[in-house]
Amino acid sequence: MKLIDFTTMGFKNLWRRKLRTVLTMVGVAIGAFSIVIMLSLGIALRDSYTKQLEEWGSLTLVRIESYSFEYDEETGRGIEKKNKLDDTMITKLKNINHVRAVTPLLQVECYLKSGKYQAYASITGIDPDVAQYFDLPKVEQGEMISNDNPTAVLFGKNTVNFYNPRSNNIFGYTNENPVDLMEDNIKITFDEIYGEKANPKYSKLIVSGVMEESNSEMGYANYAPIEQVKKWYKEKQKNNKDSKKSQELTYSTVLVSVDDTAHVVEVQDQIKALGFNSYSRADELDNVTEISNTIQLVLGGIGAVSLLVSAIGIANTMIMSIYERTKEIGVMKVLGCVVTDIRKLFLFEAGIIGFLGGLLGLAISYGISFILNKYAPEIGGQLGISSGSNISVIPAWLCFAALGFSVVVGMISGLYPAIKATKIKAIEAMKSNG
Amino acid sequence: MKQENNKNTTIENVSNTDNTPIIEVIDARKIYKVGNEKVLALDGVSFTINKGDFCCLLGSSGSGKSTLLNIMAGIEKITSGQVFIKGQEVTKMGENKLAKFRQKYLGFVFQAYNLVNSLTAQENVEMPMIFKEIPSKKRAAKAREMLIKVGLKERIKHKPSQMSGGQQQRVGIARAFVADPEVVFADEPTGNLDSKTSEEIMDIIKQMAKDKNQTIVMVTHDPTMTRYANKVIEIHDGKLISIKEGEIH
Ligand SMILES: Nc1ncnc2c1ncn2[C@@H]1O[C@H](COP(=O)(O)OP(=O)(O)O)[C@@H](O)[C@H]1O
Ligand SMILES: [Mg+2]
Numbered sequence: 001m002k003l004i005d006f007t008t009m010g011f012k013n014l015w016r017r018k019l020r021t022v023l024t025m026v027g028v029a030i031g032a033f034s035i036v037i038m039l040s041l042g043i044a045l046r047d048s049y050t051k052q053l054e055e056w057g058s059l060t061l062v063r064i065e066s067y068s069f070e071y072d073e074e075t076g077r078g079i080e081k082k083n084k085l086d087d088t089m090i091t092k093l094k095n096i097n098h099v100r101a102v103t104p105l106l107q108v109e110c111y112l113k114s115g116k117y118q119a120y121a122s123i124t125g126i127d128p129d130v131a132q133y134f135d136l137p138k139v140e141q142g143e144m145i146s147n148d149n150p151t152a153v154l155f156g157k158n159t160v161n162f163y164n165p166r167s168n169n170i171f172g173y174t175n176e177n178p179v180d181l182m183e184d185n186i187k188i189t190f191d192e193i194y195g196e197k198a199n200p201k202y203s204k205l206i207v208s209g210v211m212e213e214s215n216s217e218m219g220y221a222n223y224a225p226i227e228q229v230k231k232w233y234k235e236k237q238k239n240n241k242d243s244k245k246s247q248e249l250t251y252s253t254v255l256v257s258v259d260d261t262a263h264v265v266e267v268q269d270q271i272k273a274l275g276f277n278s279y280s281r282a283d284e285l286d287n288v289t290e291i292s293n294t295i296q297l298v299l300g301g302i303g304a305v306s307l308l309v310s311a312i313g314i315a316n317t318m319i320m321s322i323y324e325r326t327k328e329i330g331v332m333k334v335l336g337c338v339v340t341d342i343r344k345l346f347l348f349e350a351g352i353i354g355f356l357g358g359l360l361g362l363a364i365s366y367g368i369s370f371i372l373n374k375y376a377p378e379i380g381g382q383l384g385i386s387s388g389s390n391i392s393v394i395p396a397w398l399c400f401a402a403l404g405f406s407v408v409v410g411m412i413s414g415l416y417p418a419i420k421a422t423k424i425k426a427i428e429a430m431k432s433n434g
Numbered sequence: 435m436k437q438e439n440n441k442n443t444t445i446e447n448v449s450n451t452d453n454t455p456i457i458e459v460i461d462a463r464k465i466y467k468v469g470n471e472k473v474l475a476l477d478g479v480s481f482t483i484n485k486g487d488f489c490c491l492l493g494s495s496g497s498g499k500s501t502l503l504n505i506m507a508g509i510e511k512i513t514s515g516q517v518f519i520k521g522q523e524v525t526k527m528g529e530n531k532l533a534k535f536r537q538k539y540l541g542f543v544f545q546a547y548n549l550v551n552s553l554t555a556q557e558n559v560e561m562p563m564i565f566k567e568i569p570s571k572k573r574a575a576k577a578r579e580m581l582i583k584v585g586l587k588e589r590i591k592h593k594p595s596q597m598s599g600g601q602q603q604r605v606g607i608a609r610a611f612v613a614d615p616e617v618v619f620a621d622e623p624t625g626n627l628d629s630k631t632s633e634e635i636m637d638i639i640k641q642m643a644k645d646k647n648q649t650i651v652m653v654t655h656d657p658t659m660t661r662y663a664n665k666v667i668e669i670h671d672g673k674l675i676s677i678k679e680g681e682i683h
Contacts, residue, residue, distance in 0.1 A: 335609070336562055338534065429548055
């Protein structure tokens with residue numbers, strides 16, 4: 001038999017049992033729909049998590065935190081660490097394969113004053129030459145910091161809250177920030193205001209610019225070139241009588257930018273070999289992926305069970321049809337139909353039920369997905385999906401996979417009936433009953 | 435090749451038969467086992483049928499005629515003995531080889547017509563040609579031609595349920611002859627029909643077979659039907675009683 005004849009004969013056979021065919025298809029459709037929708041929820045969940053992570057910070061950033069002292073677990077006494085995060089270590093880090101840039105972060109506290117208002121601020125030193133790799137928010141006003149203008153500070157949006165110490169309001173804060181960083185005259189001091197120094201030494205604050213508002217972890221900070229911050233830091237230490245004689249400066253935080261997400265783990269291993277623990281968003285992404293895979297597995301499993309039920313439905317329908325068509329199959333054999341053609345015909349019919357059922361299931365899935373995304377975003381909130389993200393996402397691969405899977409399920413369900421059909425003997429055609 | 439030559443020579447032949455055996459049955463025996471019981475349906479039957487013969491297998495009900503026909507056509511397994519059609523041992527063929535053999539050489543007319551109810555007359559007639567993988571245009575044309583030949587010009591697109599028994603059997607005949615088989619088997623083809631319709635049906639079968647010098651093997655319990663045959667093989671209780679030859683008409 002030719003393919004075209006299988007097709008027409010198969011469709012005719014399905015058509016003559018319309019109701020049963022359609023009901024079986026609906027079974028498949030429900031199965032396919034369950035799988036697709038369940039997986040689409042899982043996919044949406046992961047998409048949303050990934051997006052959130054990316055918002056918080058680049059996935060290619062690796063953060064090393066280290067303290068020059070740590071506590072010995074047994075004695076409880078402080079011991080000095082062998083590996084220090086100093087400038088020599090930074091050079092070593094820069095030489096790791098796939099490392100794009102390295103910068104230490106050094107924080108120094110200061111006070112700002114503008115007219116009757118004052119504010120506390122923290123300035124973070126960063127290497128301005130490679131700052132573009134570290135995910136700073138865009139500069140909204142003014143310009144980026146540079147070594148040419150080392151004392152100029154780049155402020156994060158809303159990181160400095162000026163208040164009036166003499167205000168009646170207990171906290172002294174007003175709703176509106178009373179000082180415009182770009183416009184107003186501001187003075188800065190690194191001296192402790194409440195410390196022993198009664199007359200802090202103010203100098204003029206040079207503002208390089210203000211960054212955009214951002215959810216990124218790098219967004220809530222103020223930046224100045226690292227070399228300048230080191231100077232401020234040392235100056236501050238000199239004034240502090242408690243602090244011991246400063247030796248070489250060690251950093252508590254160093255950021256490493258990796259050229260590609262795929263190399264983050266490799267770089268982290270290298271950092272580990274140098275004696276430091278490091279953290280990256282990629283670690284978290286792994287966790288998220290794992291969680292979302294588990295969720296998808298569970299949800300997909302629920303869908304798979306319903307598809308299994310529909311597979312039984314297909315098998316049932318096909319077996320019923322064998323009983324009805326026993327004589328017909330006998331006649332076909334007498335008329336010269338080869339066994340393989342009978343098998344193929346049954347597999348084809350079962351496959352078509354699977355295919356059309358899958359198609360119907362997909363149509364329903366897209367419909368439900370659309371409705372969910374449009375009218376039920378609060379469900380997404382409960383699932384931990386950030387607002388604005390879809391709660392059901394059906395990527396193209398899922399669409400094709402569901403369709404292929406339905407066909408395969410159909411054909412597998414049709415396998416036993418098909419084999420059973422081929423066993424029908426030609427003599428059935430000669431029996432007078434039926 | 436051989437088959438083609440045969441055809442050409444026989445078409446020119448005025449006589450219906452040419453004395454070359456097309457079917458040989460040698461000591462055919464069939465035993466049915468029903469539980470522990472054994473039913474001897476055929477008890478060592480031997481005969482030959484020549485090309486172009488219209489052969490009647492005559493016998494009362496339960497005599498084993500149908501069993502004999504089914505064994506000759508490879509529809510049932512023989513217990514012992516041999517059947518040759520066109521020199522090929524049908525009784526030794528596997529299922530696939532049998533299917534191909536039937537496609538090529540055999541046609542069937544059934545007592546209960548056995549049309550597919552969901553298909554039109556034309557589609558039913560096309561069926562054997564579908565298995566033979568004949569292109570659909572050629573198939574449709576041939577099926578229509580056959581239906582016109584059996585007098586169903588007006589019924590080509592009708593479903594079996596819209597036709598009388600006689601009409602359905604005409605479709606059955608068209609289906610049996612459409613692929614130009616060399617042998618057509620018919621088990622009581624008029625068994626479900628009244629005598630007038632039976633006559634019409636028999637005339638059609640006879641005419642069809644004559645046109646292309648095809649061999650007919652027909653089972654009947656009705657002695658009056660033998661008037662269409664030139665060879666009558668009578669069996670009783672699975673045994674061969676007599677073989678009568680010559681134009682009995
Ligand atoms: N499948 C079968 N199983 C058991 N016995 C059978 C079977 N088919 C036929 N028979 C028996 O074989 C004998 C011949 O049957 P059959 O060839 O159908 O007779 P006929 O066609 O001449 O009426 C009968 O006795 C019948 O009961
Ligand atoms: Mg019989």
